[in-house]
Amino acid sequence: MGLFTKIKAALKKTKDAISYRLNKLFTGGVLGGEFYDELETILLSADIGSETTESILDELKSAIDKKHITRTEDVRTELKNIMHDLLDFELPDEEYPLVILVAGVNGVGKTTTIGKLAHNFKRAGKSVTIVAADTFRAAAADQLTVWAERSGVRIVKQSEGADAAAVVYDAIQSAKSKGTEVTLIDTAGRLHNKVNLMEELKKIDRIIDREFPSAMRLNYIVLDATTGQNAISQVDLFNEAIDIDGIVLTKLDGTAKGGVVLAIAGEEEVPVVYVGVGEGIDDLERFDIDDFVSAIVDGE
Amino acid sequence: MGAFSGLGDKLKHVFSKLTSRGKLDEYEIKQAMREIRIALLEADVNFNVVKDFISKISERAKGEEIVKSVTPGQQVVKIVNDELVELMGSKNAKLEVASKPPTVIMMCGLQGAGKTTMCGKLGLMLRKQGKKPLLVACDIYRPAAINQLMIVGKNVGLEVFEKGTQKPVKTAEQAVRYAESNGYDTVIIDTAGRLHINDDLMRELEDIKKEVRPTEILLTVDSMTGQDAVTVATAFNERLDITGVILTKLDGDTRGGAALSIKAVTGKPIKFCGTGEKPADIEPFHPDRMASRILGMGDIVSLVEKAQEAMDEEEMRRMEKRVKDATFTLDDFLLQFESLKKMGGISEVMQMIPGMNRLKVGDKDIDEKRIERFKAIICSMTKKEREHPEIVKSSRRKRISAGSGTSIQDVNQLLKQFEQTRDMMRKMKNNKGRLPF
Numbered sequence: 001m002g003l004f005t006k007i008k009a010a011l012k013k014t015k016d017a018i019s020y021r022l023n024k025l026f027t028g029g030v031l032g033g034e035f036y037d038e039l040e041t042i043l044l045s046a047d048i049g050s051e052t053t054e055s056i057l058d059e060l061k062s063a064i065d066k067k068h069i070t071r072t073e074d075v076r077t078e079l080k081n082i083m084h085d086l087l088d089f090e091l092p093d094e095e096y097p098l099v100i101l102v103a104g105v106n107g108v109g110k111t112t113t114i115g116k117l118a119h120n121f122k123r124a125g126k127s128v129t130i131v132a133a134d135t136f137r138a139a140a141a142d143q144l145t146v147w148a149e150r151s152g153v154r155i156v157k158q159s160e161g162a163d164a165a166a167v168v169y170d171a172i173q174s175a176k177s178k179g180t181e182v183t184l185i186d187t188a189g190r191l192h193n194k195v196n197l198m199e200e201l202k203k204i205d206r207i208i209d210r211e212f213p214s215a216m217r218l219n220y221i222v223l224d225a226t227t228g229q230n231a232i233s234q235v236d237l238f239n240e241a242i243d244i245d246g247i248v249l250t251k252l253d254g255t256a257k258g259g260v261v262l263a264i265a266g267e268e269e270v271p272v273v274y275v276g277v278g279e280g281i282d283d284l285e286r287f288d289i290d291d292f293v294s295a296i297v298d299g300e
Numbered sequence: 301m302g303a304f305s306g307l308g309d310k311l312k313h314v315f316s317k318l319t320s321r322g323k324l325d326e327y328e329i330k331q332a333m334r335e336i337r338i339a340l341l342e343a344d345v346n347f348n349v350v351k352d353f354i355s356k357i358s359e360r361a362k363g364e365e366i367v368k369s370v371t372p373g374q375q376v377v378k379i380v381n382d383e384l385v386e387l388m389g390s391k392n393a394k395l396e397v398a399s400k401p402p403t404v405i406m407m408c409g410l411q412g413a414g415k416t417t418m419c420g421k422l423g424l425m426l427r428k429q430g431k432k433p434l435l436v437a438c439d440i441y442r443p444a445a446i447n448q449l450m451i452v453g454k455n456v457g458l459e460v461f462e463k464g465t466q467k468p469v470k471t472a473e474q475a476v477r478y479a480e481s482n483g484y485d486t487v488i489i490d491t492a493g494r495l496h497i498n499d500d501l502m503r504e505l506e507d508i509k510k511e512v513r514p515t516e517i518l519l520t521v522d523s524m525t526g527q528d529a530v531t532v533a534t535a536f537n538e539r540l541d542i543t544g545v546i547l548t549k550l551d552g553d554t555r556g557g558a559a560l561s562i563k564a565v566t567g568k569p570i571k572f573c574g575t576g577e578k579p580a581d582i583e584p585f586h587p588d589r590m591a592s593r594i595l596g597m598g599d600i601v602s603l604v605e606k607a608q609e610a611m612d613e614e615e616m617r618r619m620e621k622r623v624k625d626a627t628f629t630l631d632d633f634l635l636q637f638e639s640l641k642k643m644g645g646i647s648e649v650m651q652m653i654p655g656m657n658r659l660k661v662g663d664k665d666i667d668e669k670r671i672e673r674f675k676a677i678i679c680s681m682t683k684k685e686r687e688h689p690e691i692v693k694s695s696r697r698k699r700i701s702a703g704s705g706t707s708i709q710d711v712n713q714l715l716k717q718f719e720q721t722r723d724m725m726r727k728m729k730n731n732k733g734r735l736p737f
Contacts (some may be wrong), residue, residue: 051338224524228524256531
């Protein structure tokens with residue numbers, strides 16, 4: 001067996017082992033201490049975090065008591081319901097003109113997300129402009145230009161090192177005069193604890209409000225599903241700076257489950273709107289709560 | 301608040317309970333271990349690693365050391381800290397150099413970990429050490445990735461070898477030959493970000509490895525990574541037999557538990573970390589500092605080093621003497637604020653100060669405006685008051701707050717913070733620079 005097949009087998013084994021454990025857990029067994037320990041492990045390994053895991057399990061236990069649940073299979077359903085409720089938010093209908101500001105820490109996939117969003121809106125028959133307001137990272141505008149070409153939409157950009165707020169200002173003016181329906185703004189990656197960079201983001205946010213008051217505004221934060229508990233801090237501080245309307249959870253095509261959004265839903269009340277599941281232009285989907293919960297609880 | 305209350309704070313809480321008693325029974329140890337477990341999980345240490353770690357600590361804690369020690373709490377903290385440092389590697393690892401140049405360094409990792417940026421940082425660092433590095437663009441997939449490396453290279457004054465989007469293994473091989481004939485002693489290969497479960501792309505890395513036989517294969521990992529860090533690191537290590545790890549984005553507020561997980565499952569040393577957006581922001585990895593960071597004790601050593609850069613030497617000597625003589629005054633405190641500014645702003649520094657990490661960065665309580673207020677307060681004090689803050693009682697406080705245009709609460713807060721800082725410095729002095737657990 002070659003090395004590569006071995007690893008493939010190993011990874012499949014891991015995945016199967018989780019599914020097997022979950023199935024064993026929910027089909028046989030007794031509702032004892034061991035059952036809850038195993039359940040805790042599953043939730044923790046999905047990055048749900050110890051606090052939220054504990055509160056989910058507490059809720060589960062009281063539901064089991066109240067509803068006199070004895071079959072482990074019913075526990076599975078109950079657990080999924082609890083997680084589903086946590087993530088269930090009412091999302092506003094999109095109106096046009098629409099301006100979406102996309103922010104997040106470095107390397108989470110903002111530019112790729114913008115490219116996919118542009119494609120989605122374009123396919124839905126909307127006129128789209130993307131704005132290269134990441135004037136910091138080397139070749140960020142070039143990267144975005146490739147995405148603009150792929151989806152066949154207009155791009156507004158300036159030279160590297162230009163003032164991001166000025167780029168946004170120009171783009172808004174042009175969107176207004178051209179009657180663009182959807183304006184997607186890509187911003188530079190910034191760590192949420194850098195005060196100066198967050199101030200720059202606030203400024204961009206204010207400019208859009210001031211220059212385009214008739215437009216519907218949505219501010220999205222992009223989170224990498226591989227990220228652990230720090231994602232809570234990210235959403236908290238970005239939300240404090242620019243009022244976040246939704247999360248785009250990227251890189252869900254890997255082995256990470258992105259369970260931290262459950263903790264975020266509880267603490268920050270910010271909904272997940274989209275998920276990224278690959279590098280292709282079609283690999284952005286509307287967040288489906290049932291699929292997401294099933295990936296954690298059923299392991300598939 | 302989970303994300304903001306550091307492990308150190310939680311441990312302090314646990315051990316304050318322990319210290320207040322004479323001896324430990326098994327129940328108490330169990331309680332403490334429960335808290336440590338939660339705290340480690342909140343710091344993103346993988347739960348399997350936590351499990352092993354806890355059982356190891358418990359064993360040691362149950363041993364006689366703890367019974368014999370005068371303050372059991374301190375003893376447990378020491379055990380936790382020692383084991384953490386040991387687990388992460390006891391000294392910082394250096395880059396290997398090939399016996400026959402060029403030394404080939406291959407970078408690998410997931411998308412967005414920071415490989416391209418890190419290539420520039422490594423290159424700059426090596427050049428400063430007198431090497432002649434060549435950067436090689438082998439990310440042919442992400443739009444404009446080659447362009448990004450070209451710009452990164454230009455910014456740090458390093459040559460970039462690129463052959464467009466031809467097969468990366470071919471580019472890598474040509475780059476090494478080019479380096480040999482043009483006097484480059486180090487070749488840094490930037491590869492595309494990839495998922496560890498993408499067979500084709502993982503095979504591509506194996507092919508590059510076979511072709512150019514790198515001396516170093518460095519896995520670049522985002523320090524904010526959660527539980528999945530072990531899966532990723534294991535997969536890359538099994539396929540490529542990596543030689544080390546680079547941890548990026550450590551200038552964020554993550555506790556960085558991934559560092560512990562990765563070291564535990566791969567056994568490979570963490571060699572460097574990325575600590576900022578500028579090309580010079582790369583540092584060798586220090587396990588002891590990382591341990592205190594995961595413990596939420598603050599990266600006090602880095603703080604001191606930064607302070608040394610920011611303060612001029614004369615100020616430094618004066619401050620050192622003040623601390624030594626325990627005559628640290630409000631004037632010195634004021635001086636500290638000035639230095640803080642030079643050190644890149646409050647937010648960066650707060651992260652590194654023990655006890656301060658609880659405070660939310662960007663919080664109105666610790667923003668720059670507050671520092672300005674503190675300065676105004678100190679400037680409204682008499683010379684005597686600055687040298688002997690203990691004489692500042694209620695009537696003086698009233699006068700000072702009026703004079704500086706602040707509230708009495710502000711004055712109280714300043715005095716309290718000053719006291720805490722002075723105490724901390726005294727403790728550090730007593731512990732010979734060690735952290736005051």
